[in-house]
Amino acid sequence: MRKTLIAGNWKLNKGPKESVKLVRSIGMGLHGVDGCEVLVCPPYVSLPAVNEIINGFPIALGAQNCADHCDGAYTGEISAEMLSEVGCKYVIVAHSERREHYQETDASFIDKINLVHAAGMRAIFCYGEKIEDRRAGRAEEIVRTQLQAVLPQLDSFTPENTVLAYEPVWAIGTGETATPEMAQDIHNLSRNLVAGMFDSNIAEATRILYGGSMKPSNAKELIACADIDGGLVGGASLDSDNFLGIIKAAL
Numbered sequence: 104m105r106k107t108l109i110a111g112n113w114k115l116n117k118g119p120k121e122s123v124k125l126v127r128s129i130g131m132g133l134h135g136v137d138g139c140e141v142l143v144c145p146p147y148v149s150l151p152a153v154n155e156i157i158n159g160f161p162i163a164l165g166a167q168n169c170a171d172h173c174d175g176a177y178t179g180e181i182s183a184e185m186l187s188e189v190g191c192k193y194v195i196v197a198h199s200e201r202r203e204h205y206q207e208t209d210a211s212f213i214d215k216i217n218l219v220h221a222a223g224m225r226a227i228f229c230y231g232e233k234i235e236d237r238r239a240g241r242a243e244e245i246v247r248t249q250l251q252a253v254l255p256q257l258d259s260f261t262p263e264n265t266v267l268a269y270e271p272v273w274a275i276g277t278g279e280t281a282t283p284e285m286a287q288d289i290h291n292l293s294r295n296l297v298a299g300m301f302d303s304n305i306a307e308a309t310r311i312l313y314g315g316s317m318k319p320s321n322a323k324e325l326i327a328c329a330d331i332d333g334g335l336v337g338g339a340s341l342d343s344d345n346f347l348g349i350i351k352a353a354l
């Protein structure tokens with residue numbers, strides 16, 4: 104049985120003070136809520152402050168990115184090991200905004216995920232097609248290429264150490280959501296691909312999140328799909344009522 108995961112990706116929002124306010128308000132709203140794993144991914148500088156507050160709340164801490172090296176002369180970078188030291192349990196890797204704005208490559212995703220695993224954390228590996236790919240009928244091909252370029256190359260892939268997140272780029276931050284049917288089709292394809300790369304037990308146990316304009320009003324239908332195991336939530340995770348609404352819809 105795959106445990107539903109609702110993850111908030113705060114992106115470049117919420118410094119330490121605002122992060123503490125937001126996570127406290129999410130934590131209070133989770134009183135009595137059970138059956139779903141909740142994760143927040145604030146900006147790097149807010150991680151230590153949020154880590155102190157989540158003690159006592161059923162909330163895990165994650166980072167939005169990490170370096171593809173473990174240490175050395177890489178000005179401005181933060182290593183997986185450092186993230187683990189400040190309490191992170193998860194790290195998002197290969198978000199489409201990293202692919203697009205920072206030209207990150209498959210080779211760096213492989214290194215990052217291996218480092219996340221080596222530091223004892225879980226990676227959330229993001230993938231998904233752009234609007235032009237979907238219009239050209241190439242969504243499945245893109246998803247296949249992105250998954251096959253990274254997953255079989257990892258030192259280790261298990262349902263415990265890696266979560267997949269299908270995020271159609273055209274649905275991120277646009278208010279446009281994939282229909283549950285569209286999303287389910289890609290999630291099912293992804294699970295079959297994982298079965299082909301590893302085995303069917305691994306595929307059955309691997310969690311695959313949907314991301315892209317998820318909100319309280321569409322979360323229930325999406326998460327009800329057989330192969331959708333939760334959400335990676337951007338905009339709606341910045342407001343505790345909206346984020347809690349998604350968590351409650353997922354239960």
Ligand code: PGA
Binds near residue numbers: 275338
């Ligand atoms: P969104 O972002 O919910 O604002 O569309 C999702 C994401 O980028 O992870």
